[in-house]
Amino acid sequence: MAEYSLKQRFVLDTSLFLSEEIRIEGETLEAALYRLLDAIARAKLALGVSCYMAPSVHAELVGILHDRGVDEEIETQLNTWVIKKHPARYEVMVPAAVVHDFVHEMSDRVNRGLRVSEEAVRRAGEGDEDPERVVSDLRTEYRTELRQGVLDSGEDFDLLILARELDAGIVTEDTGIVDWAEDFGLRYLRGRDFLPLLDAYLSGTGRDDPLD
Incomplete structure (x- = not known):
């Protein structure tokens, strides 16, 4: 062959x-x-x-x-x-469009992360839920909003x-x-x-x- x-x-x-x-x-x-x-x-x-x-x-x-x-x-x-x-x-070289989209996406994800955090603070303030459960849910939701599908390492x-x-x-x-x-x-x-x-x-x- x-x-x-x-x-x-x-x-x-x-x-x-x-x-x-x-x-x-x-x-x-x-x-x-x-x-x-x-x-x-x-x-x-x-x-x-x-x-x-x-x-x-x-x-x-x-x-x-x-x-x-x-x-x-x-x-x-x-x-x-x-x-x-x-x-x-x-x-x-990395295309400028890729960097632009990355910056825009991260800005949007930070805002979503803030909303998740604000909701967790409200839930904790109401006192109806176990604080540890609130923190656990916050970690999961925050990780999803900020890290899932993004270039983060x-x-x-x-x-x-x-x-x-x-x-x-x-x-x-x-x-x-x-x-x-x-x-x-x-x-x-x-x-x-x-x-x-x-x-x-x-x-x-x-x-x-x-x-x-």
Whole structure:
């Protein structure tokens, strides 16, 4: 068979590795991660498919895996087959329209957060509800109004900037990042579809045998 390379690039989000969507029935997190990283390794070796992570995203993922007691070999495989690269924050241009929309959205979300807080104060002042319940509801509603679906972390920003820099597709299960990828004009792929895509690439070129 003639040599063949897809030369595709993907930037991977933390949510890809942690999502239940990448597991088959009855599969543990570790088993799913080994299967995912094996496919990434084979796609890199056989087809030239490159996967990247921003260091901030990598650190976030590794910290979560440590907290969950995942086999340390997973981190070794991650470091071997996924390239860590800092995004060129001073070189990548972001459309002014995106920044304008972000400022407008954050202003609107702050106002909504204030209304949620005001309502909580009124409820607490009436004295008819458990204060702890009021605080719990406030936290939930406030988080929804201010954070759900918005670009609210350095890790998310690094992911988008790195993908724009590399002209790479984003792989994520985070709907908020999907929305921003569309605004940035970036290609994206749901995490649940990434393994089937790599498997299709490999089987289509006759290189679907697992690594030894």
